[in-house]
Amino acid sequence: MNELREELNVLRQQGLFRSMRVIGGPQAGRVILDGREVLLLCSNNYLGLADHPALKEAAIRAVERYGVSSGASRLVSGTMELHEALEVRLAAFKGTESALVFNSGYAANTGIIPALVGKGDVIFSDRLNHASIVDGALLSRAKYIRYPHKDMSALRRLLASTDVAGRRLIVTDGVFSMDGDLAPLTELAALKREYGALLMVDDAHGTGVLGPTGRGSAELCGVVEEVDVQMGTMGKGLGSCGAYVAGSRNLIELLVNKARSFIFSTSLPPGVLAASLAAVDLVDSPAGADLRRQLARNTALFRDSLHDAGFNTMGSETQIVPIFVGEAEPTMEFSRRLLAEGFFVQGIRPPTVPAGSCRLRCTLMATHTESQLERAVTAIGKAGRALGIT
Numbered sequence: 606m607n608e609l610r611e612e613l614n615v616l617r618q619q620g621l622f623r624s625m626r627v628i629g630g631p632q633a634g635r636v637i638l639d640g641r642e643v644l645l646l647c648s649n650n651y652l653g654l655a656d657h658p659a660l661k662e663a664a665i666r667a668v669e670r671y672g673v674s675s676g677a678s679r680l681v682s683g684t685m686e687l688h689e690a691l692e693v694r695l696a697a698f699k700g701t702e703s704a705l706v707f708n709s710g711y712a713a714n715t716g717i718i719p720a721l722v723g724k725g726d727v728i729f730s731d732r733l734n735h736a737s738i739v740d741g742a743l744l745s746r747a748k749y750i751r752y753p754h755k756d757m758s759a760l761r762r763l764l765a766s767t768d769v770a771g772r773r774l775i776v777t778d779g780v781f782s783m784d785g786d787l788a789p790l791t792e793l794a795a796l797k798r799e800y801g802a803l804l805m806v807d808d809a810h811g812t813g814v815l816g817p818t819g820r821g822s823a824e825l826c827g828v829v830e831e832v833d834v835q836m837g838t839m840g841k842g843l844g845s846c847g848a849y850v851a852g853s854r855n856l857i858e859l860l861v862n863k864a865r866s867f868i869f870s871t872s873l874p875p876g877v878l879a880a881s882l883a884a885v886d887l888v889d890s891p892a893g894a895d896l897r898r899q900l901a902r903n904t905a906l907f908r909d910s911l912h913d914a915g916f917n918t919m920g921s922e923t924q925i926v927p928i929f930v931g932e933a934e935p936t937m938e939f940s941r942r943l944l945a946e947g948f949f950v951q952g953i954r955p956p957t958v959p960a961g962s963c964r965l966r967c968t969l970m971a972t973h974t975e976s977q978l979e980r981a982v983t984a985i986g987k988a989g990r991a992l993g994i995t
C-alpha cells in the first residue's frame with residue numbers, strides 16, 4: 606500500500622492531485638458547496654434543464670409506472686417501452702433513420718468505435734478529441750493517427766499518404782470540450798467524401814445547444830447529411846444522463862450486434878429515459894429556442910468582458926469559455942481564489958489538457974443572470990491581475 610501512497614505523493618508534488626467537491630441541492634446556477642452558496646461556472650448543464658420541472662415531472666411519473674431499474678442488458682430483457690420511445694424521438698430530432706441509446710458518452714465512444722473499425726482499418730482523430738474517443742480507438746486495435754488540432758491540410762496529407770486495407774474513420778468532437786471551439790465540419794465532410802471515409806462527430810457539448818433548432822454542431826455547420834455517425838450525450842445540454850448515436854438503420858443494427866458497452870451492460874433506468882425524452886421535447890420547442898438565445902447572450906457578455914479585461918479565451922466559440930493560464934499551480938490557485946470569492950470554476954490540468962496549457966474552464970448556463978456574470982468577471986479580473994495572468 607505504500608506504493609500507492611508514493612504514487613499519490615508524486616501527483617501532489619506535481620500539482621496534479623485531484624479530489625471531488627460535494628454539491629448540495631440541484632445543479633442550478635447557484636449551488637451549495639461546503640455549506641456555502643456559490644455561483645456555479647463549471648457545469649455542463651448549459652440550458653439549466655437538470656432541475657427543470659418538466660424533466661423532474663417526467664422522471665417521477667416514469668418511476669411510478671415503470672420502477673427504478675431496467676433489470677438487464679437491452680438484448681436480454683432490459684429493453685423497455687421508454688428505450689424505444691426515446692430512440693424514435695431522437696431519430697426524429699436528428700433527422701436520421703434510426704437511433705440507439707447508450708448508458709453514457711464514455712460507453713458510447715468505447716462501444717461505437719471498436720464496432721466500426723478493427724485491425725486493418727485506420728482512425729484519423731483530432732489531437733484534442735475527448736478521452737473516451739481515444740480509449741475507444743485503443744480498444745478497437747485499428748491504427749490510430751492523430752492530426753494536429755483542426756489542421757485540415759495535415760489531415761489531407763495523412764489521408765493521402767496512409768495505406769489503408771480496410772476502412773477509414775474520421776472522428777472529431779463537434780465542440781472541443783476543453784477549448785470550446787468548433788470542429789471544421791464542412792471541410793471534414795469534404796475530406797470524408799474525397800477519401801471515402803466514415804465521419805463520426807461527438808456532439809456531447811452541441812446537443813440541444815447549437816444550431817437553430819438545437820440539433821447540434823452539424824446543424825450549425827449545415828452538414829447534417831454528411832455525418833455518418835452522430836453521437837451525442839444527454840447529461841450535458843439535455844440535463845439528464847446517457848448518450849445516443851443517430852444514423853442509418855444499418856449503423857444502428859450493427860451497433861446492437863457489436864458494441865460491447867451496449868451488449869454487456871444494464872441499460873438506462875426508466876426515470877432517466879423519461880427525463881431525456883422530456884428534454885428532447887423541450888429543446889425542440891420554442892421554450893428551447895428561448896433558452897438557447899439566453900445562453901448565447903450570456904456567453905457573449907461573459908466572453909467579451911473577459912477579452913476587455915485582457916484574458917486569453919483560447920479561441921472559444923461556444924458556451925465553453927476557457928481562460929488560459931499555462932502551469933498547473935497558478936491555475937489551481939486562480940480557482941481557489943475565485944472560490945473564496947463565491948465563484949466555482951474548475952482548473953483543468955494534464956492529462957485532461959496538454960502540459961503547459963492549464964486553464965480555468967468556465968461554462969455558461971442559460972439560467973445565469975447578467976448581474977451574476979458581471980460579478981464573476983470582476984472577481985476573475987481581480988484574481989487574474991493578482992496572479993499576473995492578465
Ligand SMILES: *Cc1c(COP(=O)(O)O)cnc(C)c1O
Nearest residue numbers: 709710711735737782809838840
Ligand atoms: C463528456 C463527454 C463525453 C462523455 O460523456 P458522458 O455521458 O459524460 O460519459 C464524451 N465526449 C465528449 C466530447 C465529452 O465532452
